[in-house]
Amino acid sequence: MTVITERSAPGPKPDIDPEPKTVPELITFGVIVATPIIALIAAVPFAWGWGLGWTDVAIAAVFYVVSGLGVTVGFHRYFTHGSFKAKRPLKLALGIAGSISLEMSVLDWVATHRKHHKFSDKEGDPHSPWRFGPGFWSMAKGLLWAHMGWLFETTRANREKYAPDLVKDPDIIKLHKWFPVLAITSLVAPALLGGLLTWSWWGMATGFFWGTVIRIGLLHHVTWSINSICHVFGEEAFESRDKSRNVWWLAIPSFGESWHNLHHSDPTCARHGALKGQIDISAGVIRIFERLGWAYDVRWPTPERLAAKRVNV
Structure with a gap:
């Protein structure tokens, strides 16, 4: 006689991804964090003497803008929150541009950020500065954790749980697998451009210093400041369920991301x-993308939506 058993329903996916961060990944994070800090200390005397030219400024600025917008427009507003829809060439371009920031692959970035929004400033948030509670020393420790300490956690947000749509997207999987190649390209390209434009080894060296080391370090610290500073300091104009705030002096270098309060009030x-x-x-x-026909179904704010979420003053 055949016995038929009822198959149990699959349980909920865990928060932690089954693939932990590897030792090489953690070492890479360490190098990425430490190198720009050391370089920034050296940057002032280096620039004052003989180490900064217009070629270096142009290379660093272009790579900063492209990779920075790749994170803010691409990784954040498009891939994570679906603030607009994009045609496939724009989707791929945004994925590549965000990847050369060397923050994470698009898949890991999105999974981490969606988990942050689910648990924002509560237990489970990957990088809340309120992790250790209020008080001066707790907040100092929390700010450091939110800024870059969380990067050294050996676990990662579960990709299938927090980014199931991207896991099923062949384009995203290719971008994820090609992340190491894109990262190396981001490291090497400024030096090659500096060498070609000046036709000198010195131009290659300064191109690497400003276009790679300083550019990546500055972009990372600006991005991490949204996690740390914008969840402690600043003004609150809209109601939200967390401690997100607006920090005006970060608006330009972050390409508008530091208007963080409305974002957490209305994430899409x-x-x-x-x-x-x-x-x-x-x-x-x-x-601009919308007017060119590359982006559509953009979720622009309306006066009614803004009024409904404004803090009563």
Whole structure:
């Protein structure tokens, strides 16, 4: 006689991804964190003497803008929150641009950030500065953790749980697998450009220093500041369930990401700086993509939605 047993339903996916961070990954994070800090200390006397030219400025600026917008417009507003829809060439371009920031692959970046929004400033948040509680020393420790300490956790956010749509996207999987190649390209390309444009080994060296080391270090610390500074300091204009705040002096280098309060109040909104005087470069870029027909179904804020979420003053 055949016995038929009822198959149990699959349980919920765990928060932790079954693939932990490897030792080489953690060492890489360490190098990425430490090298720019050392380089920034050396940058002032280096530039004052003979180490900075217009070629270096141009290379560093171009790579900073492309990779930075790849993170803010691509990784954040498009891939994570679906603030707009993009045609396939734009999707691929944004994925590549975000990858050369060397922050994470698009898959890991999105999974981590979606988990952050689910547990924002509560237990389970990957990088909340309130992790150790209030008080001066707890907050100092929490700010350091939120800024870059969390990168050294051996576990990662579960990709299938927090980014199931991307796991099923063949383009995203290819970008994820090609992340090491894109990262190496991001490291090497500024040096090659510096050497070709100046036709000198010195131009290659300064191109690497400014276009790779300083550019990546600055972009990373600006991005990490959104996790740390913008969850402790600043102003609150909209109601949110966490401690997200607006920090005006980070608006330009972060391309508008530091208008963080509205973002956490209305995560799918394509514009974070929606009030008068709030400069949001990323939203301006999305507007250009929309007018060119590359982006569509953009979730722009409306006066009604903003009014409904405003803090009563």
